[in-house]
Amino acid sequence: MAAILSDGAHPVQVNRYLAWLQEHCATPAALGALDHRRLEPRLRPLPMYQRKARSLVEAARAIVRDHGGTVPADPEALLRIPGLGPAGAALVADAAFGIPRIIADRAVLRIARRLGWGTDRPTVESAIAHRWPPTAWPHRSRQLATIADRWCRPIRPKCPTCPLRPTCPTAT
Ligand code: SF4
DSSP states (O other), X not given: OHHHHTTTSOHHHHHHHHHHXXXXXXXXXXXXXXXXXXXXXXXXTSTTHHHHHHHHHHHHHHHHHHHTTXXXXXXXXXXXXXXXXXXXXXXXXXXXXXXXXXXXXXXXXXXXXXXXXXXXXXXXXXXXHHHSOGGGHHHHHHHHHHHHHHTOOSSXXXXXXXXXXXXXXXXX
């Protein structure tokens, strides 16, 4: 659930809605039984709340239908769950199953692009894979996401105080 809710949202905000979901729809079966339109008002302050409501319900139904109600540990199977996407699937693989993956979410792709590491997901993932060993991928992904969140904002990045400024070709 967190992997779907977190796209473009602040972690504190995500945790609040996660707590509500865990209290009211604790299992994939319970969540999948909901009409996503009834979930939308609950998620409304989140960015892309309508898409997230639909994705949560569809993901829960897919987990029940295709995996007997248990989130699969296979990264390829995770990729096929509706709404997760590559970054969400990588996040679940690492957080739930300890499988190290590169978690290239929107923020990581943005900062990597500004650092000159590539302009699309495959190139960015390849750049990260060449810089660090697999065991470090999740941690490094989270570090990049944190720097992107605090300094490398979509509009008016805070380059003068950014810790990556010395190596950044687009610093202002
Ligand atoms: S120096 Fe500026 S553009 Fe480069 S990573 Fe930092 S905030 Fe982003």
